[in-house]
Amino acid sequence: xxxxxxxxxxxxxxxxxxxxxxxxxxxxxxxxxxxxxxxxxxxxxxxxxxxxxxxxxxxxxxxxxxxxxxxxxxxxxxxxxxxxxxxxxxxxxxxxxxxxxxxxxxxxxxxxxxxxxxxxxxxxxxxxxxxxxxxxxxxxxxxxxxxxxxxxxxxxxxxxxxxxxxxxxxxxxxxxxxxxxxxxxxxxxxxxxxxxxxxxxxxxxxxxxxxxxxxxxxxxxxxxxxxxxxxxxxxxxxxxxxxxxxxxxxxxxxxxxxxxxxxxxxxxxxxxxxxxxxxxxxxxxxxxxxxxxxxxxxxxxxxxxxxxxxxxxxxxxxxxxxxxxxxxxxxxxxxxxxx
Amino acid sequence: xxxxxxxxxxxxxxxxxxxxxxxxxxxxxxxxxxxxxxxxxxxxxxxxxxxxxxxxxxxxxxxxxxxxxxxxxxxxxxxxxxxxxxxxxxxxxxxxxxxxxxxxxxxxxxxxxxxxxxxxxxxxxxxxxxxxxxxxxxxxxxxxxxxxxxxxxxxxxxxxxxxxxxxxxxxxxxxxxxxxxxxxxxxxxxxxxxxxxxxxxxxxxxxxxxxxxxxxxxxxxxxxxxxxxxxxxxxxxxxxxxxxxxxxxxxxxxxxxxxxxxxxxxxxxxxxxxxxxxxxxxxxxxxxxxxxxxxxxxxxxxxxxxxxxxxxxxxxxxxxxxxxxxxxx
Numbered sequence: 001x002x003x004x005x006x007x008x009x010x011x012x013x014x015x016x017x018x019x020x021x022x023x024x025x026x027x028x029x030x031x032x033x034x035x036x037x038x039x040x041x042x043x044x045x046x047x048x049x050x051x052x053x054x055x056x057x058x059x060x061x062x063x064x065x066x067x068x069x070x071x072x073x074x075x076x077x078x079x080x081x082x083x084x085x086x087x088x089x090x091x092x093x094x095x096x097x098x099x100x101x102x103x104x105x106x107x108x109x110x111x112x113x114x115x116x117x118x119x120x121x122x123x124x125x126x127x128x129x130x131x132x133x134x135x136x137x138x139x140x141x142x143x144x145x146x147x148x149x150x151x152x153x154x155x156x157x158x159x160x161x162x163x164x165x166x167x168x169x170x171x172x173x174x175x176x177x178x179x180x181x182x183x184x185x186x187x188x189x190x191x192x193x194x195x196x197x198x199x200x201x202x203x204x205x206x207x208x209x210x211x212x213x214x215x216x217x218x219x220x221x222x223x224x225x226x227x228x229x230x231x232x233x234x235x236x237x238x239x240x241x242x243x244x245x246x247x248x249x250x251x252x253x254x255x256x257x258x259x260x261x262x263x264x265x266x267x268x269x270x271x272x273x274x275x276x277x278x279x280x281x282x283x284x285x286x287x288x289x290x291x292x293x294x295x296x297x298x299x300x301x302x303x304x305x306x307x308x309x310x311x312x313x314x315x316x317x318x319x320x321x322x323x324x325x326x327x328x329x330x331x332x333x334x335x336x337x338x339x
Numbered sequence: 340x341x342x343x344x345x346x347x348x349x350x351x352x353x354x355x356x357x358x359x360x361x362x363x364x365x366x367x368x369x370x371x372x373x374x375x376x377x378x379x380x381x382x383x384x385x386x387x388x389x390x391x392x393x394x395x396x397x398x399x400x401x402x403x404x405x406x407x408x409x410x411x412x413x414x415x416x417x418x419x420x421x422x423x424x425x426x427x428x429x430x431x432x433x434x435x436x437x438x439x440x441x442x443x444x445x446x447x448x449x450x451x452x453x454x455x456x457x458x459x460x461x462x463x464x465x466x467x468x469x470x471x472x473x474x475x476x477x478x479x480x481x482x483x484x485x486x487x488x489x490x491x492x493x494x495x496x497x498x499x500x501x502x503x504x505x506x507x508x509x510x511x512x513x514x515x516x517x518x519x520x521x522x523x524x525x526x527x528x529x530x531x532x533x534x535x536x537x538x539x540x541x542x543x544x545x546x547x548x549x550x551x552x553x554x555x556x557x558x559x560x561x562x563x564x565x566x567x568x569x570x571x572x573x574x575x576x577x578x579x580x581x582x583x584x585x586x587x588x589x590x591x592x593x594x595x596x597x598x599x600x601x602x603x604x605x606x607x608x609x610x611x612x613x614x615x616x617x618x619x620x621x622x623x624x625x626x627x628x629x630x631x632x633x634x635x636x637x638x639x640x641x642x643x644x645x646x647x648x649x650x651x652x653x654x655x656x657x658x659x660x661x662x663x664x665x666x667x668x
Contacts, residue, residue: 030480056480057480061507062503062506062507062510064503064506064507066469066499066500066503066504067469067472067500067503067504067506067507068469068503068507069469070466070468070469070470070472070473070500070503070504071469071470071472071473071476071504071507072473073469073470073473074409074411074469074470074471074472074473074474074475074476074477074487075473075474075476075477075480076473077409077454077459077470077473077474078409078457078473078474078477078478078487079477079481080476080477080480080481082473097463097466097500098466098469098470101461101463101466102461102463102466102470105450106452106459107664107665107666107667108442108445108664108665109442109445109446109450109452110441110442110445110446110450110452110454110459110664111441111442111443111445111663111664112663112664112667113441113442113452113453113454114452114454114459115667146665147665147666149666170667170668171666171667
């Protein structure tokens with residue numbers, strides 16, 4: 001995608017800017033969560049908002065997820081548009097009832113008479129030795145539950161446009177960013193996670209995947225950090241004359257099935273890469289989509305690369321073993337081409 | 340206490356409406372479920388939690404509420420819904436699973452949503468508590484003189500959501516009132532076996548807010564306690580926790596064998612019936628004649644009859660509607 005700007009931002013700054021611009025535009029928008037005020041968010045997604053909007057619209061909460069996520073639902077039901085940060089997506093377990101029994105279902109139960117316009121924002125992903133309660137992705141779990149839109153950006157540009165769309169959506173949106181892509185000084189920086197972001201507000205529709213790199217030999221579908229690994233692998237494989245198409249889903253709900261099918265029709269080979277768990281997840285959904293709608297276009301069986309159904313382990317060699325990375329994608333693509 | 344005549348009219352009419360509604364529902368619920376009880380059979384399938392006996396909590400609190408105040412109820416929601424002014428026809432149609440229902444048949448009896456009068460409820464014990472706090476947060480942020488009320492049972496006071504919700508509401512001084520209906524049983528478990536202290540109202544002290552215990556199942560006693568709590572919330576002075584001792588005449592759900600309570604318990608409780616109590620008060624006050632009261636009763640019965648007739652006559656949704664309304668535009 002051609003972005004008409006030279007200004008570069010980290011994903012954290014892009015998200016904070018999106019929220020700030022929406023707060024300026026719409027007095028109903030406010031932010032609540034743990035450490036999102038003075039601290040600016042553990043992952044800096046709300047950096048600078050307190051100074052700009054004050055403590056009445058940028059509300060630090062107790063460590064009390066059932067309390068404030070339930071309160072976000074109540075505020076949304078009565079006309080506000082809250083953005084509630086859960087910090088680590090792993091913590092959603094302590095307030096899951098409010099999320100999947102209420103936030104996700106009240107619209108349906110009321111036949112659309114009740115709107116729940118809120119954004120749940122959370123950090124996901126591992127690779128920095130935080131072990132299995134602080135490193136999960138879990139977007140597949142939430143995409144599985146009807147009633148939530150699920151956004152997983154991979155670039156600062158997408159992060160801003162998708163956040164603005166999420167805030168303006170009249171439905172609950174779970175907005176999950178990958179910690180490793182936020183441009184945080186205290187994590188291994190991935191070189192190209194700082195990217196061009198226009199200053200003016202703009203939207204990216206939820207449910208539109210993005211071809212991050214065009215190719216003809218194999219399609220790699222992924223989200224978030226998986227997109228970076230896929231792009232790195234594509235650069236390696238290009239040296240051997242293999243042209244990889246990298247499709248970034250950007251949102252799991254709605255899922256852009258058409259983009260997946262169109263890409264596979266072109267390349268005839270599919271690898272799905274996910275930092276979430278392998279079974280019953282995003283890789284299976286994408287594979288099933290192709291099996292149902294484009295099986296006859298495939299020249300090789302679909303391959304999947306994801307966390308092999310184990311909790312995320314702590315020790316460096318163990319964690320690196322289970323997470324997808326560029327070398328694993330290179331190997332999987334070669335297997336696809338040789339099968 | 341000086342209660343205006345119009346308020347007495349409203350409370351009495353609503354109590355009778357609730358009682359007649361629940362007793363009618365108990366009968367209709369059995370249609371198609373005899374001689375063999377099949378929970379999915381008949382015009383009203385699914386679980387059914389009735390609130391006969393618990394009328395005072397609902398009417399005593401809601402008598403102070405305005406249309407734009409919010410109420411969040413429980414899995415046993417009919418009395419709250421009626422007292423809050425939910426459209427009775429649409430509510431009944433929803434309970435029958437009809438397309439004319441509040442949620443076009445998607446929610447049923449535990450999931451009633453009427454945004455016209457800011458009513459909602461949930462089948463999950465305690466979930467309403469932080470939600471009501473959030474509604475109050477919205478009112479406070481917009482500087483509107485509105486109040487939110489969460490109703491829940493004494494069983495819910497042992498949920499984490501209770502403590503999290505009360506802490507938030509007290510911390511942020513939200514215009515919300517928490518009302519515990521102590522009907523004595525969390526499904527089958529009596530309060531003394533579920534709760535470490537005798538009175539949940541005492542738990543208010545843990546959050547530095549007023550806790551009020553109403554020890555009798557009496558509409559006027561509830562009305563008095565709720566009046567102060569709601570006025571306090573509306574003045575911006577923060578939340579109150581009220582606990583009311585009340586009685587559940589039916590089982591936890593219809594079909595409950597009620598092995599956990601003495602066979603004669605309900606008969607004894609009915610001797611101290613709150614509707615009769617309010618009626619006696621009204622007659623003694625000299626403000627009402629027997630005929631006037633009979634008129635209110637007739638009015639209530641007619642409303643209930645009309646609601647059930649409406650529900651029965653309504654159509655089921657087209658099956659394809661199951662795929663609609665997951666999201667709105």
